[in-house]
Amino acid sequence: MSGYxxxxxxxxxxPLGEADLVVTLYTAEEGKVEAVARGGRRLRSRLLGCIQPFxxxxxxxxxxxxxxxxxxxxxxxxxxxxxxDLLRMACASYxxxxxxxxxxxxxxxxxxxxxxxxxxxxxxxSPPETNLLLNGVSVFELRLLNILGYAPQLWQCLxxxxxxxxxxxxxxxxxxxxxARCASQDETARPLSGxxxxxxxxxxGAPLARAGVLRLSPGARxxxxxxxxxxxxxxxxxxxxxxxxxxxxxx
Amino acid sequence: MFYPQPVVQLINELTKLPGVGPKTAQRLALHLVGxxxxxxxxxxxxxxxxxxxxxxxxxxxxxxxxxxxRICRDPSRDRSLLCVVEEPKxxxxxxxxxxxxxxxHVLQGAIxxxxxxxxxxxxxxxxxxxxxxxxxxxxxxxxxxSVEGEATAMYVARLVKPLGIKVTRIAYGLPVGGNLEYVDExxxxxxxxxxxxx
Ligand SMILES: [Zn+2]
Ligand SMILES: [Zn+2]
Numbered sequence: 001m002s003g004y005x006x007x008x009x010x011x012x013x014x015p016l017g018e019a020d021l022v023v024t025l026y027t028a029e030e031g032k033v034e035a036v037a038r039g040g041r042r043l044r045s046r047l048l049g050c051i052q053p054f055x056x057x058x059x060x061x062x063x064x065x066x067x068x069x070x071x072x073x074x075x076x077x078x079x080x081x082x083x084x085d086l087l088r089m090a091c092a093s094y095x096x097x098x099x100x101x102x103x104x105x106x107x108x109x110x111x112x113x114x115x116x117x118x119x120x121x122x123x124x125x126s127p128p129e130t131n132l133l134l135n136g137v138s139v140f141e142l143r144l145l146n147i148l149g150y151a152p153q154l155w156q157c158l159x160x161x162x163x164x165x166x167x168x169x170x171x172x173x174x175x176x177x178x179x180a181r182c183a184s185q186d187e188t189a190r191p192l193s194g195x196x197x198x199x200x201x202x203x204x205g206a207p208l209a210r211a212g213v214l215r216l217s218p219g220a221r222x223x224x225x226x227x228x229x230x231x232x233x234x235x236x237x238x239x240x241x242x243x244x245x246x247x248x249x250x251x
Numbered sequence: 252m253f254y255p256q257p258v259v260q261l262i263n264e265l266t267k268l269p270g271v272g273p274k275t276a277q278r279l280a281l282h283l284v285g286x287x288x289x290x291x292x293x294x295x296x297x298x299x300x301x302x303x304x305x306x307x308x309x310x311x312x313x314x315x316x317x318x319x320x321r322i323c324r325d326p327s328r329d330r331s332l333l334c335v336v337e338e339p340k341x342x343x344x345x346x347x348x349x350x351x352x353x354x355x356h357v358l359q360g361a362i363x364x365x366x367x368x369x370x371x372x373x374x375x376x377x378x379x380x381x382x383x384x385x386x387x388x389x390x391x392x393x394x395x396x397s398v399e400g401e402a403t404a405m406y407v408a409r410l411v412k413p414l415g416i417k418v419t420r421i422a423y424g425l426p427v428g429g430n431l432e433y434v435d436e437x438x439x440x441x442x443x444x445x446x447x448x449x
Contacts, residue, residue: 012365017270017272018269018270043426044426046433046435048435049435049436049437049438050435052397052398052437053365053398054398075435075436075437078436078437078440080437080440080441083398083401084401085405086402086405086406086409089364089398089401089402089405090364093364093365093398094364096365097365239367241364241365241366241367242364242365242367244367244369245362245364245367245369245402246364248369248370249406
């Protein structure tokens with residue numbers, strides 16, 4: 001067995017046996033790692049404070065045959081703001097699930113690690129207002145997709161390259177916009193309103209600090225959420241459980 | 252394994268119990284097969300009877316042998332206080348304090364955004380009818396301090412507050428006899444936020 005140090009954030013935890021906890025970390029050095037915190041559910045555990053979901057910490061881990069184990073930790077930031085508001089928590093859980101769902105184990109990406117810290121930092125520092133936080137979530141989704149090489153094409157038809165304004169569709173399988181003439185080439189293509197497309201273009205590549213500028217109508221908001229969710233589920237090849245809760249609390 | 256097949260089967264069943272690993276299961280199984288016929292019948296009888304005579308209170312959803320449960324039907328309990336907890340074992344923990352004299356509502360779980368457990372998957376919709384009629388003056392949120400417990404508490408508060416009922420959350424504090432240096436930062440931050448005038 002060999003020990004190693006890693007700086008990371010806690011994406012999720014699940015109970016193991018009576019007193020242990022399996023912690024899914026996203027670390028700067030190792031990427032996504034699952035590790036057992038022995039006694040991590042005991043109230044007296046010294047690890048308790050740094051293995052809560054959303055924690056950012058420095059950890060000492062040991063390589064194991066199936067799962068690594070986490071023996072020590074030091075908290076850098078608790079991100080407690082994310083636990084203290086329902087909308088913030090719903091958004092933060094969704095960002096964590098996106099990273100968990102879209103990244104394979106042990107493939108480190110400094111860009112993803114910083115993006116997650118930036119995303120949670122944005123949620124923690126912003127007033128818990130629906131339009132602002134959900135724009136932030138969409139900026140995060142688009143940037144994560146971009147890092148992973150799945151950035152959707154938003155400016156010209158994926159098939160015939162036309163950029164002429166008109167009726168647009170979004171192809172989930174092809175990964176971007178299609179004009180009305182080409183839409184039939186992708187059976188997953190769905191109509192895309194001008195407002196939603198404009199919103200996506202504005203948020204793609206925008207810094208989180210500018211997320212508040214865009215104002216979306218409730219209809220376009222729902223369309224954007226559904227579309228990005230469907231596209232990500234298609235890419236991740238798994239359901240996003242926290243999306244349902246996010247839809248519920250965003251009202 | 253080198254045990255006879257019936258013993259292996261017993262070990263397999265015991266391993267399904269919470270907190271029982273393979274080693275404990277083997278020890279328990281060997282102990283059980285060494286018992287007299289009478290002792291075994293007493294044990295299986297107790298399990299069957301507990302299972303048969305235990306149900307959920309249709310008012311508070313705690314486990315009980317009578318419905319409504321003994322707490323719900325106790326005339327000396329304060330009906331203006333309703334304490335919301337996740338599990339029956341939380342009721343036991345609170346009853347042990349002898350400090351609380353109100354009623355309970357057992358959610359039988361907690362909302363978990365990441366696991367896809369939503370408000371409809373726990374006994375939450377059964378809470379609202381209990382708040383009609385104006386008897387309940389305060390709802391005490393005593394869910395755990397995990398992310399799931401916090402999500403549940405915030406969600407319940409969001410439902411109950413518009414009804415004009417006082418909603419409180421149990422405080423976060425230091426363990427009795429605990430030394431500050433061993434307390435995690437999050438607990439200490441919250442203990443500081445929840446400080447009271449001396
Ligand atoms: Zn085209
Ligand atoms: Zn009852």
